[in-house]
């Protein structure tokens with residue numbers, strides 16, 4: 001049995017491209033974009049990945065029932081324990097309650113439920129943070145630098161990839177592979193929701 005990991009850089013809405021990467025144990029990457037939940041789900045049913053690593057928040061702070069400002073659960077705050085761990089590590093991110101992140105979080109949670117319901121393993125990843133930890137330039141430094149960093153990690157088949165979202169999907173799949181191989185860091189409270197990160201660290205010392 002060969003390993004197959006699916007990385008998804010999820011867009012907040014179904015009419016925008018979500019970057020997708022299928023990665024095998026030799027680090028061959030197949031990269032493209034999809035739009036709707038249905039397209040994503042049929043890809044999963046067709047390819048049956050061992051791990052599906054999604055770049056989107058897949059949970060909300062413990063004690064909250066929603067992300068609405070008008071709900072009384074608002075007093076449970078804006079951050080999850082995994083988000084606080086990112087803060088401590090000085091890794092920049094957008095909290096789940098911030099404007100456009102709400103839609104993304106809702107879509108991520110909905111997809112996770114559907115995919116898990118079909119018996120697949122789903123993890124939350126954060127490619128920007130993973131890139132920080134692996135010493136790979138984030139996309140704001142330029143797409144060529146990000147691609148170069150991923151090529152240096154040994155990923156094959158991405159020399160023609162020109163989309164940031166697709167390269168973040170590649171990074172997501174790479175973290176999914178680390179999870180599959182039991183070589184990862186899990187941030188946060190499992191009761192609430194974890195972010196899976198690389199264990200290896202070029203940029204930070206995690207003691």
Ligand SMILES: [Zn+2]
Nearest residue numbers: 065066071073
């Ligand atoms: Zn609520």
